[in-house]
Amino acid sequence: MKQETLCVQAGYRPETGESRIPQICQSTTFYYGDSQKMADLFDLKSDGFFYSRLANPTVEALERKIAALEGGTYGLGCASGMSAILLTALTVCGAGDNIVCASQVYGGTFNLFAVTLPRLGVECRFFEADAPAEEIEKLVDDRTKFIFAETVANPAIVVLDFGKIAAICKRHSLLFVVDNTLATPVLCRPFEWGANIVVHSTTKYIDGHAAALGGMIVDGANFRFKGNPRYPSFDLPDESYHGLVYSDLPVAFGTKCRAQMIRDTGAIMSPQNAFLTFLGCDTLALRMQKHCRNAEKIASFLSAHPKIEWVRYASLETDAHHALAKKYLPDGTGGMMSFGIKGSAADCARFMEALKIITQETHVADVRSCVLHPASTTHRQLSEEALIAAGIAPNLVRLSVGIEDADDLIEDLSRALDRV
Ligand SMILES: *Cc1c(COP(=O)(O)O)cnc(C)c1O
Numbered sequence: 078m079k080q081e082t083l084c085v086q087a088g089y090r091p092e093t094g095e096s097r098i099p100q101i102c103q104s105t106t107f108y109y110g111d112s113q114k115m116a117d118l119f120d121l122k123s124d125g126f127f128y129s130r131l132a133n134p135t136v137e138a139l140e141r142k143i144a145a146l147e148g149g150t151y152g153l154g155c156a157s158g159m160s161a162i163l164l165t166a167l168t169v170c171g172a173g174d175n176i177v178c179a180s181q182v183y184g185g186t187f188n189l190f191a192v193t194l195p196r197l198g199v200e201c202r203f204f205e206a207d208a209p210a211e212e213i214e215k216l217v218d219d220r221t222k223f224i225f226a227e228t229v230a231n232p233a234i235v236v237l238d239f240g241k242i243a244a245i246c247k248r249h250s251l252l253f254v255v256d257n258t259l260a261t262p263v264l265c266r267p268f269e270w271g272a273n274i275v276v277h278s279t280t281k282y283i284d285g286h287a288a289a290l291g292g293m294i295v296d297g298a299n300f301r302f303k304g305n306p307r308y309p310s311f312d313l314p315d316e317s318y319h320g321l322v323y324s325d326l327p328v329a330f331g332t333k334c335r336a337q338m339i340r341d342t343g344a345i346m347s348p349q350n351a352f353l354t355f356l357g358c359d360t361l362a363l364r365m366q367k368h369c370r371n372a373e374k375i376a377s378f379l380s381a382h383p384k385i386e387w388v389r390y391a392s393l394e395t396d397a398h399h400a401l402a403k404k405y406l407p408d409g410t411g412g413m414m415s416f417g418i419k420g421s422a423a424d425c426a427r428f429m430e431a432l433k434i435i436t437q438e439t440h441v442a443d444v445r446s447c448v449l450h451p452a453s454t455t456h457r458q459l460s461e462e463a464l465i466a467a468g469i470a471p472n473l474v475r476l477s478v479g480i481e482d483a484d485d486l487i488e489d490l491s492r493a494l495d496r497v
Contacts, residue, residue: 158278243271
């Protein structure tokens with residue numbers, strides 16, 4: 078099935094007489110009359126629900142839908158995008174291990190990898206997204222557990238060179254983890270380009286309505302852990318699961334992540350948020366087409382405007398990442414762009430305050446257009462050098478183009494630029 082069909086049909090199929098859409102299964106626990114059946118569940122010998130800290134039917138419907146959209150095998154609904162990334166790291170990393178990560182990533186991810194994980198003994202080595210393969214490869218050693226990058230980086234709007242990273246990972250039998258939040262599986266499917274694990278903040282386009290926080294991990298089940306000396310914990314019996322050996326299972330990473338990390342952290346998505354996100358997913362393909370067409374018009378308008386210094390939007394032919402966008406996101410690069418106003422940070426503030434339709438928000442990637450000045454908000458904790466490394470100039474404005482009428486948005490931008 079194509080993405081439009083999967084968006085509305087995948088993930089849940091009722092039996093006769095059941096509700097057409099998944100119900101919000103608002104129950105922490107599940108009844109069993111048979112104690113052997115319960116024991117089998119605890120041993121992961123059979124499928125079923127027993128406690129909503131581990132799995133829940135509403136969450137499972139969304140997991141199946143997003144796994145189908147990504148062309149992956151197994152989904153894990155998480156409390157937020159950040160918890161999806163944290164749980165991914167905890168599934169494979171321990172003290173003494175390291176992660177190799179693009180510098181151009183979401184600010185929260187940067188904090189997790191640069192500040193919090195090092196406190197647990199996990200080091201993160203950052204590379205410039207545009208750096209040559211040899212330079213990135215030098216960061217990999219035998220304690221590296223994965224390379225991490227975003228399909229379309231937030232907020233730097235850099236397009237990932239999948240081929241470059243996938244080749245390094247293949248050479249080193251190393252996991253390739255991709256944050257596909259801003260592209261969504263409608264515009265890009267990372268498994269087709271060599272990724273092994275895909276993570277999402279479903280809080281953004283997948284929910285799409287700014288209604289529900291959530292994250293998703295999708296296991297492509299396309300990586301061989303068995304006998305790989307880089308991941309000894311996958312070959313050793315898990316004493317907390319009666320000697321289960323994850324590398325023997327068809328879904329090694331996903332099962333280990335749920336059995337150990339979701340179990341131990343409780344960072345699972347709530348049924349209410351899974352329900353709202355499932356509804357959002359129904360229109361994801363339609364919305365992404367409109368986000369792309371609107372953003373393309375706006376990027377052209379801004380590029381030609383005398384008060385704009387530069388525009389970063391990979392669908393623009395003049396953009397440094399246009400060739401990568403054409404290859405990996407041929408149907409469009411989404412609604413996110415950034416641009417520089419000719420002027421200071423104060424000019425950026427004047428411009429944003431003059432907007433009438435487009436609002437100032439921390440959020441991005443939902444139906445309503447919004448702007449943000451990262452240097453003074455989301456990224457204000459970063460040093461000047463880290464800001465520059467993350468591709469964030471003081472006059473950078475991040476614009477998330479919604480699904481309103483493009484001409485209304487252009488008029489709003491035009492009026493506000495007149496104030497600068
Ligand atoms: C927002 C975002 C996250 C974090 O997601 P939350 O749901 O806010 O925890 C991670 N990665 C990217 C690319 C994001 O845009």
